[in-house]
Amino acid sequence: MLSPFRVLHPTTVAEASAELARLGDEAVVYAGGAELLLLMRNGLIKPDYLVNIKRIPELDGISVEDGEVRIGTAVTHRRMETDPVVRIRLPALTEAERHVGNIRVRNQGTLGGNLCFADPHADPGTALLVYDATVELWGPSGGRRLPLQQFLVGTYDTALEPGELLTEVRVPPLAEGWRAAFLRIERFYRPTANVAAAVSIKDGQLEGVRLAAGCVGPNAMRLLELEDQVRGSTITEAVALVRESKPYLTEKLEPVGDVLGSAPYKVHITSVLLTRALEQVVARARGTAHD
Numbered sequence: 001m002l003s004p005f006r007v008l009h010p011t012t013v014a015e016a017s018a019e020l021a022r023l024g025d026e027a028v029v030y031a032g033g034a035e036l037l038l039l040m041r042n043g044l045i046k047p048d049y050l051v052n053i054k055r056i057p058e059l060d061g062i063s064v065e066d067g068e069v070r071i072g073t074a075v076t077h078r079r080m081e082t083d084p085v086v087r088i089r090l091p092a093l094t095e096a097e098r099h100v101g102n103i104r105v106r107n108q109g110t111l112g113g114n115l116c117f118a119d120p121h122a123d124p125g126t127a128l129l130v131y132d133a134t135v136e137l138w139g140p141s142g143g144r145r146l147p148l149q150q151f152l153v154g155t156y157d158t159a160l161e162p163g164e165l166l167t168e169v170r171v172p173p174l175a176e177g178w179r180a181a182f183l184r185i186e187r188f189y190r191p192t193a194n195v196a197a198a199v200s201i202k203d204g205q206l207e208g209v210r211l212a213a214g215c216v217g218p219n220a221m222r223l224l225e226l227e228d229q230v231r232g233s234t235i236t237e238a239v240a241l242v243r244e245s246k247p248y249l250t251e252k253l254e255p256v257g258d259v260l261g262s263a264p265y266k267v268h269i270t271s272v273l274l275t276r277a278l279e280q281v282v283a284r285a286r287g288t289a290h291d
């Protein structure tokens with residue numbers, strides 16, 4: 001049973017931010033409501049006010065500026081899954097979005113809601129990490145920009161300050177010749193483990209490498225130390241290095257055993273997905289497979 005609440009409908013970011021600052025703990029941001037309404041229905045939170053951000057036009061766009069793809073926080077998963085700009089410039093994100101939940105969740109849930117809720121079992125963050133995405137925040141003391149990795153602090157925890165809104169995700173382009181891929185496995189709607197990889201190839205070696213993994217620990221992570229190891233190797237050597245990286249993955253990802261599998265199982269699956277993602281992007285970079 002839902003406790004009584006009021007929905008506020010600001011039409012600008014400044015207005016929304018002012019309402020959040022004025023109402024403090026009594027108010028929460030309301031985007032798609034896919035998570036928020038579940039929490040409220042189960043009595044886990046009882047806000048007096050929902051600040052609906054879906055009527056703020058500036059939060060609902062996908063555009064390209066100076067090569068960067070700018071995605072408004074209130075853009076739904078379904079829109080990202082089907083948007084031609086995202087598909088052409090950020091194929092690994094399209095792939096991640098295609099997997100989110102089911103069509104109802106993808107139509108309702110937003111990118112910002114997904115990142116701000118910070119459920120470890122989430123997809124877009126893992127893909128966005130290999131694109132070096134940043135997030136734009138707006139709050140009582142103005143705007144700031146953070147690398148996505150710094151925004152994702154832990155399980156259900158982000159760098160958002162009280163009264164702050166996530167307004168936009170900015171994604172710089174991969175340089176010419178780079179290719180990216182996203183893979184996941186699931187038992188139910190939400191992912192058990194997911195990975196993203198982006199590479200560029202020169203003279204048969206992985207010249208550029210970015211790797212990320214999600215779901216098995218508190219939050220999605222770039223695997224910078226593994227990237228350093230793999231850079232400069234052939235794909236055969238890279239696959240062998242990833243297979244040997246389970247101790248590193250265990251330390252880095254802090255895997256949590258749960259109903260989806262034990263911690264060692266999740267690390268094993270992550271390393272398998274990483275090798276497959278690397279093989280896939282290398283084939284794409286060589287032109288022997290399509291994006």
Ligand SMILES: Cc1cc2nc3c(=O)[nH]c(=O)nc-3n(C[C@H](O)[C@H](O)[C@H](O)COP(=O)(O)OP(=O)(O)OC[C@H]3O[C@@H](n4cnc5c(N)ncnc54)[C@H](O)[C@@H]3O)c2cc1C
Nearest residue numbers: 029031032033034035036101109110112113114122123166
């Ligand atoms: C059945 C089911 C299956 C799912 N499967 C997947 C899956 O496979 N992969 C996956 O990645 N996700 C999955 N999800 C999660 C889904 O993607 C998220 O529920 C959704 O993206 C949340 O977005 P929302 O707009 O509905 O957020 P809301 O529910 O409106 O908000 C979520 C939280 O974020 C806060 N918030 C929202 N927007 C902002 C903002 N701009 N600034 C500050 N705070 C904000 C809210 O106050 C709230 O605390 C699943 C969810 C369900 C219910």
